[in-house]
Amino acid sequence: MKILVIGGTGFISSHLVRLLMDRGHAVSAFTRGKRDVDPGLQNGVTWIRGDRDSRGDLESVAKDGRYDVVYDMVAYEAAHSQEAARVFRGRVGRFVHCSTISVYMVADKVRCPITEDQDKGPLMPFFPRNPFGMDYGIKKRACERVLWEAHDDRLFSVSVLRPAYVSGPGDPASRDWFWVERILDGGPLLVPGSGDIVFQQVFVDDVAGMFAELPERSGTAGKAYNVAGEEIFSLNDYLHVLGELVGRPVTLVHLDQEDFDALDFSQSPDGDVFTFNVRRTAVFSLDRIKRDLGYRPTPFRDYMKRTIEWWTTARRAHSNGYARRAEELETIRRLTS
Numbered sequence: 001m002k003i004l005v006i007g008g009t010g011f012i013s014s015h016l017v018r019l020l021m022d023r024g025h026a027v028s029a030f031t032r033g034k035r036d037v038d039p040g041l042q043n044g045v046t047w048i049r050g051d052r053d054s055r056g057d058l059e060s061v062a063k064d065g066r067y068d069v070v071y072d073m074v075a076y077e078a079a080h081s082q083e084a085a086r087v088f089r090g091r092v093g094r095f096v097h098c099s100t101i102s103v104y105m106v107a108d109k110v111r112c113p114i115t116e117d118q119d120k121g122p123l124m125p126f127f128p129r130n131p132f133g134m135d136y137g138i139k140k141r142a143c144e145r146v147l148w149e150a151h152d153d154r155l156f157s158v159s160v161l162r163p164a165y166v167s168g169p170g171d172p173a174s175r176d177w178f179w180v181e182r183i184l185d186g187g188p189l190l191v192p193g194s195g196d197i198v199f200q201q202v203f204v205d206d207v208a209g210m211f212a213e214l215p216e217r218s219g220t221a222g223k224a225y226n227v228a229g230e231e232i233f234s235l236n237d238y239l240h241v242l243g244e245l246v247g248r249p250v251t252l253v254h255l256d257q258e259d260f261d262a263l264d265f266s267q268s269p270d271g272d273v274f275t276f277n278v279r280r281t282a283v284f285s286l287d288r289i290k291r292d293l294g295y296r297p298t299p300f301r302d303y304m305k306r307t308i309e310w311w312t313t314a315r316r317a318h319s320n321g322y323a324r325r326a327e328e329l330e331t332i333r334r335l336t337s
């Protein structure tokens with residue numbers, strides 16, 4: 001198939017480009033060229049330089065000829081999806097949009113397991129520390145709204161994947177590394193709240209695999225799919241499993257959520273510093289993706305082992321907030337003395 005990926009050098013999209021190439025497709029990828037292309041992907045992919053925010057750039061790619069599939073990996077605002085729908089209408093067999101489970105997590109109420117039809121519930125009151133990203137989730141909802149309105153079986157056939165927290169070697173969000181680095185230093189871990197609230201992650205290869213698979217399966221047009229790992233961990237369970245994988249027992253010290261949130265080092269201008277400070281339960285139904293796409297997620301322990309190896313060998317930078325680790329330890333000392 002002739003395929004265009006908008007993005008292509010990102011965490012998820014680079015895995016997708018590789019998979020599509022391996023499957024023998026003719027792949028083009030559209031980026032601004034700010035990030036380096038993985039040396040293994042330099043040949044065999046047509047790299048198109050352009051900025052989706054610069055009017056005309058995407059349109060000239062669309063005018064180059066009809067694509068069987070276009071993947072939009074970097075639509076963050078309604079205007080992005082509007083422009084994509086405008087320029088690719090009548091020029092694409094399937095338009096696959098990368099959304100997120102945050103479209104649910106900005107809702108006032110969710111019922112677990114969260115099915116794909118729960119994406120439009122009334123919004124919760126604006127909560128800037130929503131760990132799923134309040135602005136982000138609202139804007140990703142707006143992208144989807146534009147696409148579902150534009151969906152047309154013949155002229156602009158849309159499918160959507162909604163990944164949970166994506167992990168794996170190369171993860172720029174470094175969520176797991178936050179905890180792994182602290183476990184490795186041997187000190188106790190300060191845990192927000194009870195640590196009992198559950199969440200789901202997903203392996204980057206599994207996400208890319210489902211993106212690659214989707215257009216090849218019948219019955220997937222006009223549908224959205226959750227993509228998440230099978231394991232449902234509380235923060236406490238997750239930390240104990242990380243300890244096992246790292247080979248060090250972990251000591252958890254809990255602090256009431258409100259008191260925790262009041263700690264200066266618990267937030268930065270970018271939001272929460274502590275990862276998986278989830279505050280609300282998030283369990284996603286995988287029935288649809290298993291049925292329609294034959295989804296079989298990689299076990300957490302398998303991919304996390306590989307991810308930890310990557311963090312401890314290839315990656316050198318400290319995790320988010322590690323510069324203030326001494327203050328975490330001092331808080332723990334006060335709580336336990």
Ligand SMILES: NC(=O)c1ccc[n+]([C@@H]2O[C@H](COP(=O)([O-])OP(=O)(O)OC[C@H]3O[C@@H](n4cnc5c(N)ncnc54)[C@H](OP(=O)(O)O)[C@@H]3O)[C@@H](O)[C@H]2O)c1
Pocket residue numbers: 006007008009010011012013014030031032033034035050051052053072073074075098099100101140162163164165166167172173
């Ligand atoms: N990571 C997670 O946990 C998670 C969870 C759920 C959903 N998602 C979704 O995953 C997607 C992100 O995928 P990713 O990890 O592959 O992205 P990424 O790592 O942020 O990479 C973005 C890619 O898009 C290109 N790009 C960025 N801005 C562009 C522009 N204006 N015009 C053209 N190209 C542009 C970048 O290259 P240049 O900079 O060189 O242009 C790069 O290739 C988003 O849709 C996000 O909502 C992520």
